[in-house]
Amino acid sequence: MAECRYCELAEQKQNMLYEDEIVLAVIPEKTATKGHVLVVAKDHHDNIQEIDDKELEHIFYTASFAATSLFETLEAHGTNIIAKTGSMIKKGGHFHIDVIARKSDDGLNFLWTPKRLPEEEMKEAQGKIKDKCDMIGVKKKKEVIDLDRKPEKLESSEEKAPEAEANPPAEEYKKYKKTEKKKAKEGSHEDKESYLVKQLRRMP
């Protein structure tokens, strides 16, 4: 891509912090705070869906460790990790992630004003997205669709979920859940409620 400024950046390697075969971490020309790292994929992808799983993991892992570095070397109070997944809005594509060190009093605000959508609209969005998401993991198996088969129960989404790779952690999670339930029985209930009220009132 001749005119992509991120491709250019990946070649110039200005203010480079880290480089390997897949990604580059640099300090961008314009920084949002003192401690702004730009993680750029070396290959040009306009859209996150074009990126191979392993490559995407690698890019995000680099971003996550950039956040770790900001915490540990710049004593950031917080970090933001922000990425655009397509190329529709401004500046063209080329997948990149901004990792930004935050301090409590830096005056920066990325937070949106929350919308209140009517219940029907929320339900409509949920239905549409869930229908698509229910196909995750199913698509890969390329099952022959048997029209005579009885429709699956809605609750079976857990069985449909991707298997193998997630197995051992899931076992651990079950164990943790058991111990956690015990703890919850002994634990305080009033706290939970006050937190709930806080959550419901949350407005940036």
Place this chain on the structure above:
Amino acid sequence: MQPSPEQQKAIEQQKAQCIFCQIIDEKIPSKKVYEDKLLIGILDINPASKGHVLLMPKEHYPIMPLIPPETFKHLIDKTKEVDGCIKEALLCKETTIFIANGAAAGQQSSHFMLHIIPRDGGDGLEMLDVGGEKAPEGEIKEVAAKIGPHLNAVLARNLPALGLKAPSGTPQKVTKEQLLQVIESNPKLKEIILNNPEQFKQLVPKHPQLSQLFQDFDLDDILKQVIQKSKLKKPGKLSLDEALK
């Protein structure tokens, strides 16, 4: 990144009060769009835009750097897929992935989550389009000298654990100050040095990464400085503590 025992305790306390842990346990209703063994995706009840999804591990992790590798990989793979589903379902071409680690970054719940926010031109969410100002040259150099060596060290150590390729080629030359900084920001390494410097000296030549890191330096001198530094300075409060609040 490993939490200290104190931080671990703080995390346990957070879990007991976490509204998202209760949503995951189905004690509180939610608008679920995706679920598997490790993750759950729900609609944000106060969305930035229609179809704003919160994707999170079921286990309570306060910030992204504390998510273990297996879950991390799974989260990223599914982020891509769920993001694709949102785009297809809502006929939308663009989303913004937003993560806040710590209250200072705008994190409103102690349960780590990844926001997928559908975007459209002129949607009034321009605050999510990261901008900035030209930083002074001195500042860039100062920040790069601090982050660079640390980032190189942590990635070289952690990428293989994820089954990903560690950087090939020679790592950047580090200065003595940078090396001390690396030790300073690595509590485990520092502990070994402080508690048992002799044993550490024997360990270095046997350990490929350590021997590479220390090859250009006088080991005795470095160890002396680390020990001196720790005597001068009381252990500072880790900024992670701040994030866990």
